[in-house]
Amino acid sequence: MLEVYGIGKTFHAGTPNEVFALRDVSFKLLEGSFLIIIGTNGSGKSTLLNAVAGTFSLDRGTVRVSGHNITKWPEHRRAKLIGRVFQNPYSGTAPNMTIAENLSMAARRGLPRGLAWAIPRTLRSELRDRVRTLNMGLEDRLDNDIGTLSGGQRQALTLLMASWLKPDLLLLDEHTAALDPKSADQVIRLTHEIIKRDKLTTLMVTHSMQQAVRLGDRLIMMHRGSILHDIQGAEKARARPEDLLQRFEDVRRREQLDAPVAEMLGKTYV
Amino acid sequence: MTLLLGASTVGLILALLALGVYLSFRIFNFPDITADGSITLGAAVTASLLILDWPPALATLAGFFAGMLAGTVTGLLNAKFRINGLLSGILVMTALYSINLHVMGKSNLPLLEETTLVTQSESFFGLLFGPGDVGVFGWEVNQRDAAALCLAGAMVAGVGMILYLFFRTEFGTAMRAAGDNPQMIRALGGSVDFILIFGLAVSNGLIALSGSLLAQYQGFADVQMGIGMVVWGLASVIIGEALVGSKSTGIVITGAIMGSLLFRLIVAIALRWGLDPNDLKLITAVFVFLALVVPGALAGLRSRAGRAR
Numbered sequence: 358m359l360e361v362y363g364i365g366k367t368f369h370a371g372t373p374n375e376v377f378a379l380r381d382v383s384f385k386l387l388e389g390s391f392l393i394i395i396g397t398n399g400s401g402k403s404t405l406l407n408a409v410a411g412t413f414s415l416d417r418g419t420v421r422v423s424g425h426n427i428t429k430w431p432e433h434r435r436a437k438l439i440g441r442v443f444q445n446p447y448s449g450t451a452p453n454m455t456i457a458e459n460l461s462m463a464a465r466r467g468l469p470r471g472l473a474w475a476i477p478r479t480l481r482s483e484l485r486d487r488v489r490t491l492n493m494g495l496e497d498r499l500d501n502d503i504g505t506l507s508g509g510q511r512q513a514l515t516l517l518m519a520s521w522l523k524p525d526l527l528l529l530d531e532h533t534a535a536l537d538p539k540s541a542d543q544v545i546r547l548t549h550e551i552i553k554r555d556k557l558t559t560l561m562v563t564h565s566m567q568q569a570v571r572l573g574d575r576l577i578m579m580h581r582g583s584i585l586h587d588i589q590g591a592e593k594a595r596a597r598p599e600d601l602l603q604r605f606e607d608v609r610r611r612e613q614l615d616a617p618v619a620e621m622l623g624k625t626y627v
Numbered sequence: 628m629t630l631l632l633g634a635s636t637v638g639l640i641l642a643l644l645a646l647g648v649y650l651s652f653r654i655f656n657f658p659d660i661t662a663d664g665s666i667t668l669g670a671a672v673t674a675s676l677l678i679l680d681w682p683p684a685l686a687t688l689a690g691f692f693a694g695m696l697a698g699t700v701t702g703l704l705n706a707k708f709r710i711n712g713l714l715s716g717i718l719v720m721t722a723l724y725s726i727n728l729h730v731m732g733k734s735n736l737p738l739l740e741e742t743t744l745v746t747q748s749e750s751f752f753g754l755l756f757g758p759g760d761v762g763v764f765g766w767e768v769n770q771r772d773a774a775a776l777c778l779a780g781a782m783v784a785g786v787g788m789i790l791y792l793f794f795r796t797e798f799g800t801a802m803r804a805a806g807d808n809p810q811m812i813r814a815l816g817g818s819v820d821f822i823l824i825f826g827l828a829v830s831n832g833l834i835a836l837s838g839s840l841l842a843q844y845q846g847f848a849d850v851q852m853g854i855g856m857v858v859w860g861l862a863s864v865i866i867g868e869a870l871v872g873s874k875s876t877g878i879v880i881t882g883a884i885m886g887s888l889l890f891r892l893i894v895a896i897a898l899r900w901g902l903d904p905n906d907l908k909l910i911t912a913v914f915v916f917l918a919l920v921v922p923g924a925l926a927g928l929r930s931r932a933g934r935a936r
Binding site: 410431432433434436437440441443448449450451452453454458459461462463465466467468470471472473474475476502518519 | 793795796797798799800801803804807808810811812813814815816817818819874
């Protein structure tokens with residue numbers, strides 16, 4: 358379960374480049390639910406995800422995962438509860454290490470790392486079995502450097518790694534945005550399978566309206582660091598890409614109005 | 628023959644330096660020039676303790692730990708105080724110059740009268756083969772030279788083996804990953820700061836160990852002995868990589884050792900042919916420069932040639 362309460366972040370505060378990246382965002386995500394976050398560029402959707410991951414410290418508010426107040430935890434400590442897949446397919450794996458070595462580290466996510474062998478025999482057969490489920494033929498290439506694989510293959514492995522030990526929360530940051538359409542489809546199918554099989558509580562940022570309607574049971578639309586729409590249940594199930602695009606269009610039109618009017622409208626609208 | 632033996636011994640001792648440099652420069656991509664200070668620190672600590680009649684093994688170990696301490700400080704400056712890596716190393720190296728003088732009490736400590744690891748292995752050799760020269764492949768070799776070579780070889784083989792095994796443990800794998808992709812290891816729960824500090828500690832510990840052995844072999848510790856040693860270690864690592872042409876950890880470790888040995892032999896032969904010893908550091912620096920630039924330039928030429936076609 359994820360609880361985000363009143364979080365705020367201002368980058369470059371007090372300078373001409375001041376950015377209100379997050380303004381008083383609160384929501385609660387129940388165990389096993391799958392939340393999609395969409396929004397325009399600079400709306401704060403990735404910032405929200407990074408706030409939960411712990412990439413930067415918050416100005417205000419609290420973040421709780423499974424009852425732990427993790428607001429002050431450093432990024433690496435949060436890994437005990439959180440699995441992550443990045444937008445850049447090269448960010449989630451160490452290129453000059455083998456597939457087996459990369460996966461072995463995922464098998465110790467958030468656990469202490471000592472002087473035991475990284476890849477004991479028992480783990481090796483488990484690696485093979487679980488990599489085989491990807492259907493990419495990688496189970497025979499476990500000793501190849503992961504840097505020799507394609508972006509799609511690496512992203513699929515990163516997904517496998519993030520969910521190797523069942524995380525309390527899975528964070529997906531536009532994890533198919535940098536892939537070609539075919540690989541993106543493949544990774545999305547895998548995402549869907551893993552989340553459904555392990556009933557993972559998931560927070561996924563995406564720019565694809567198709568993915569936003571097809572996946573997840575709840576949808577949050579961000580704008581200027583705040584939550585603009587929060588769609589759940591039957592309404593989420595009914596949502597079509599055109600509806601979402603229409604809502605973006607509304608936002609755009611509202612932006613073109615005079616600032617005071619926009620602010621007034623904004624207040625009533627939100 | 629004595630020349631070759633001596634050069635090989637120094638080459639093996641400096642292979643420990645090369646392994647330390649490999650750890651910081653190659654595993655972490657961290658240009659750690661603390662090495663220039665920590666190699667002297669190891670020599671200074673060991674020499675001072677030997678003069679106080681400490682057992683050589685303990686004095687050597689103390690040198691290793693002193694180096695680890697120096698590496699820890701560099702790591703802390705970089706990871707906790709966010710000081711640029713190169714500057715962190717320069718600060719610690721500069722501070723170490725004064726510290727080394729304090730440890731030694733003067734700028735040069737002779738060890739000719741002291742019991743060292745080298746004299747101990749010499750007496751061990753005497754017990755094994757009896758007094759007098761040792762026959763190696765038909766050559767009569769001075770017992771001290773042979774003993775020192777075996778000591779250095781055993782130390783390097785041991786350290787290389789431990790390092791290789793360490794890199795296959797959970798923590799060792801995380802250390803390599805921290806250098807390869809810090810973002811990833813953070814997302815998997817590894818503290819990159821802690822791993823870096825620990826890695827630099829081990830790196831400088833090995834470098835100090837190298838200094839400690841060097842002092843015992845050459846029979847003195849000198850406050851100037853560390854100057855240019857980083858470049859020396861880097862040259863060994865680069866030669867090693869060229870020799871083995873592989874990125875696999877075990878092979879690269881072997882390569883670094885071979886590189887150090889080969890480099891020292893080349894230098895010994897060049898000096899024998901009349902190279903001015905004063906030019907040695909200049910030539911080493913130029914060599915490292917060429918080793919860094921030439922492969923890239925060649926690749927550039929090749930791709931340009933490919934495009935022209």
